[in-house]
Amino acid sequence: MKYEGVLTKMRTELTSTVEYYLIFESDFINVNQLLNKRISFNFLRFQCLHCGLQKKIFAQGYCYTCFSTLPQAGEWIRSPERSTAHLDIEDRDLEFEKEAQLQPHIVYLANSSDVKVGVTRKTQIPTRWIDQGAHEAIEIVEVPNRYLAGITEVALKSHVSDKTNWRKMLTNEVKDLNLEEEREKLKQYIPAEAMEYYLENNKETEIHFPVLQFPKKVKTLNLFKQPFYEGVLKGIKGQYLIFEDGTAFNVRSHEGYVVELGVL
Numbered sequence: 001m002k003y004e005g006v007l008t009k010m011r012t013e014l015t016s017t018v019e020y021y022l023i024f025e026s027d028f029i030n031v032n033q034l035l036n037k038r039i040s041f042n043f044l045r046f047q048c049l050h051c052g053l054q055k056k057i058f059a060q061g062y063c064y065t066c067f068s069t070l071p072q073a074g075e076w077i078r079s080p081e082r083s084t085a086h087l088d089i090e091d092r093d094l095e096f097e098k099e100a101q102l103q104p105h106i107v108y109l110a111n112s113s114d115v116k117v118g119v120t121r122k123t124q125i126p127t128r129w130i131d132q133g134a135h136e137a138i139e140i141v142e143v144p145n146r147y148l149a150g151i152t153e154v155a156l157k158s159h160v161s162d163k164t165n166w167r168k169m170l171t172n173e174v175k176d177l178n179l180e181e182e183r184e185k186l187k188q189y190i191p192a193e194a195m196e197y198y199l200e201n202n203k204e205t206e207i208h209f210p211v212l213q214f215p216k217k218v219k220t221l222n223l224f225k226q227p228f229y230e231g232v233l234k235g236i237k238g239q240y241l242i243f244e245d246g247t248a249f250n251v252r253s254h255e256g257y258v259v260e261l262g263v264l
């Protein structure tokens with residue numbers, strides 16, 4: 001079986017174990033069904049997710065031109081504390097930024113290897129946690145805009161990490177923590193402007209990933225450097241496909257790559 005399409009991050013569905021889907025123009029592939037099968041990726045060309053041109057992908061699936069001009073690639077995406085739509089100040093496109101920033105946002109704790117703090121739109125829960133490979137997560141505050149979420153995250157970052165250790169996440173060197181306790185410890189550092197939005201009653205969400213076998217050592221696959229790969233799929237965690245030989249393929253970092261996917 002062969003499929004061809006431009007990679008975008010896998011869609012997910014939180015059931016007893018996470019279900020993963022690859023969406024191509026003419027195919028909808030349930031990746032869980034490829035577990036234990038030998039599959040191959042053949043990199044054919046780039047295709048920017050916005051302009052559609054065959055230009056090298058710079059970041060987020062966009063070519064450099066699109067990445068430097070599109071409102072959905074603005075600095076406030078990666079640094080929520082730089083959001084300014086609540087002040088009526090435009091970054092690249094005020095209408096777009098108002099719609100994206102002036103809506104409920106969640107500051108959360110997610111544990112994918114160690115506990116980390118993060119920010120996301122409320123509508124992205126639990127998608128964001130699944131994408132990070134978190135086996136447990138909990139909300140800290142629900143605020144009305146992205147700016148408030150950003151300054152809360154910045155304040156908490158001095159007391160807890162804001163990075164995922166993806167190697168530990170993929171080899172499953174993880175510990176179980178009581179995130180309600182961790183949240184309680186951090187409460188004192190929430191900025192005054194966000195304190196009224198503290199969520200003390202939310203419970204931990206647990207996430208189970210479809211992994212048959214965790215690798216002892218991980219090597220990452222970069223299709224730009226190595227345009228062809230073939231291996232037996234042993235697991236899916238976060239946005240990674242994990243293979244029998246320890247290869248981990250980050251689907252999200254290959255957005256905008258047109259590939260041929262072979263299932264043997």
Ligand SMILES: [Zn+2]
Nearest residue numbers: 048051063066
């Ligand atoms: Zn483009």
